[in-house]
Amino acid sequence: MELEVCELAPSDWQRMPISAVCERFTSGGTPSRKVPEYFTGLIPWVKTQELTDGLLQDTDEHVTEAAVAASSAKLLPPNTVLMAMYGATVGQLAVLARSMTCNQACAAMVVDSKKADYRFLYYQLLAARQQIRSLSTGAAQQNLSGTQIKQFVLPFPHAELQTEIADPLWQLDRRIDLLRQTNATLEAIAQALFKSWFIDFDPVRAKAEGREPEGMDAATAALFPAEFEESALGLIPKGWKTGTFGDLAELAKGSVNPLTAPEEEFEHFSLPAFDAEQLPVFERGETIKSNKTRVPVGAVLHSKLNPHIPRVWLPSRIGAHAVCSTEFLPWVARRAASTELVYCALTGSAFEASVRALVTGTSNSHQRVKPDQVAALEMILAPVAVSDAFTRVVRPLLRRVGENRLTAKALAELRDSLLPRLVSGKLRLPEAQEQLEGAAA
Template identity: 40%
Template sequence: MSSEWPLIKLNELCLKITDGAHQSPKSVTTGKPMASVKDLTRFGVDLSNARLISEEDFTVLVKQGCKPEVGDVLIAKDGNSALDTVCSVDAELNAVLLSSVAILRPDKSKILTSYLKHYLSSVDVIDYLKSNFISGAAIPRVVLKDFKKADIRVPPLPEQEAIASVLEALDSRIKVLRETNTTLEVIAQALFKSWFVDFDPVRAKAEGRQPEGMDATTAALFPDSFEESELGLVPRGWHMGTVSDLGEVICGKTPPTSQPKNYGDDVPFITIPDMHGRLVVTSTGRSLSRAGADSQKKKYLPAGSVCVSCIATPGLVVRVSSEAQTNQQINSVVPLEKWGKSFPLFLLRRIGDAVRVSGSGGSVFHNLSKSGFESLKVLLVHQELAQRFDEAVEPLVAKIMENQLQAQTLTQLRDTLLPRLISGQLRLPEAETVLNDRDIAE
């Protein structure tokens, strides 16, 4: 039980507690990745958007101990997300870290990497750590010399291994669902690009070939030649339009926060943090009360609406899965039925990708007004072709949403079990029974 598990200082459990580089080398276009707190996820370090530094600077920082080793635990150390994100290094990571990430090297004879990672991820533990080891009002920071004194409850190694295995089974399933969704979205994006950006079927027909991977009925919907437009050559019969041609555009609004009655659990209230890393929004950090939402009835979005962030972090594009509202940083399109659901989503998603690549500072989305958003130029196709795209892609989007909802359920289960397991309040057989009931246990 928990009373039998001793509290031990973190520095007594680790062979090394340090952080990444305190100097920030110049970025280069080709080089080695340097990760910071923004690249940390619960499932590891995501280097896809990490900046690159020269080989020479990389070598220097490796010698300084800024490259984590397999078995290390990494934790967000600086910034608004300090102590919120923890992960382990489970495979060789060819990257160095900035000082915003702390590196913990567990003494495996005392504490297991997987147990320490999960322990530090518990909401109760995070609250304890934030209350005692964060300083700085403007920019929250963890001071390592103090952090080393944190008390960690340590069960025997066999118990640690058993606890970690239960939690790893949940994390593994969540990770698989996330990876599956990434693959499904890539497939949908690739089809949109082939049909509506690269014009592969049109090029095939123009060369007298049958378009690949489609039936004759679908192929017949594509023209067999091109014509000049303000975008250059586009398929004959397609035309330039604006976002407003896709459907009604609604700019969000925030009900007065000074009136608590505006907020509750009735209507999802989408803000930019809810849009990161998603194709479909199935949960939100905040919700409005029915009274709060009804105070701005013209801001309601029906399921299937497409939200586009236009201020602060521009270029994020998601679909609404249920009736919702957004704040004023987001413009949304309620698509006309003739366009289907997927064509407007991936058309705007394509624009959003270009915006994020170019950066928010100089993009057309930077502080974009509702009227400016409505007037953005888009290439429109025949509605029959949009409907055919919808038939091909909607099953993928539906599966993405199903997987995302399942991942949310598993995340809630994990976050419920975690504090009870590491405190000893929940015995392992009970936790394993829950996993077996949900067909999760390994």
């Protein structure tokens, strides 16, 4: 099927189906979850919610070679172009930064470098996404098939021009990817500090052994005791307490029906928005078809749906008309805690494991946790002075994460404005370069 981008491209560009420029067109598979060992490997395993456009550096889950051999999953080389075929993510894209495998909901296009630039194919698909999504079919959810995708006909100029067109767009995507990597590093630093202070009690252990705690000034070190004491949860720092997550945060309640304010603009924190770029979507009330939960300032959003896919959202800013999916639990820090401390508690690996153990529902796609169960999870509570010191260190890191997301969004918007004109041959390359230089200023 010839896509609409063919009508816009110069007549001397060759029209070819995707299959003609690929040395391999395939999909993937899901190793059996009845064999937990399959998910203890080093091979990144891609799910469609991880296709967020641009380079894909890593995945949430990793599988073993045995898992690949025992399933329909296949090893894919770097520069493979992936497209989501099913459901809410249909049409989403990514380019593999390294060798990975994927599930059956991804179409995988291994481009023949003698016939096309993999980046040019990626950008053609990105430019055609709206039409591609309109071609998906299905009553319960919108789906594409691999047969459909590989028959899509796109315009391809000569190899040198493909590269010239892809280069400026790729520069923007690499800058976006760098911001994402920076954010991952900042998040890892915050989580490592939380684990060191509140899970492993490294400063207390150091002082108990007669050493100075690492990475902190004397005033901060003085906040930690030099010994442990017994508790219902085992040994804890002396003077600290045992409690629950509910002692750190309370659940904000308040339902709103946006349809009652059809002209009002809502800041909508939805599951798809989280999966895309962790930035809310601004929508008029008339377009939001179901009840939502109000999001108060300082809230941390924690998804109760499918906890095997952790979704914890620390909004960079919250407006007066912020609402979220009822699948999110909006937790607000109590006086003895902070938004950042609540966020780091929710994203800790031990806490995530405890939440997963609470699930109800037999289907992997419809498992949920109850808010009162999350609130009742046991925790060790530090004195307010220690929590405040942690917040002073971590708050600038997590604020920068939010700022980087906004910068990445601005770069993506510039890319998307250049994209249709470049891949259709309507924009001269010097003009595109000028706009890139303006964005870098």
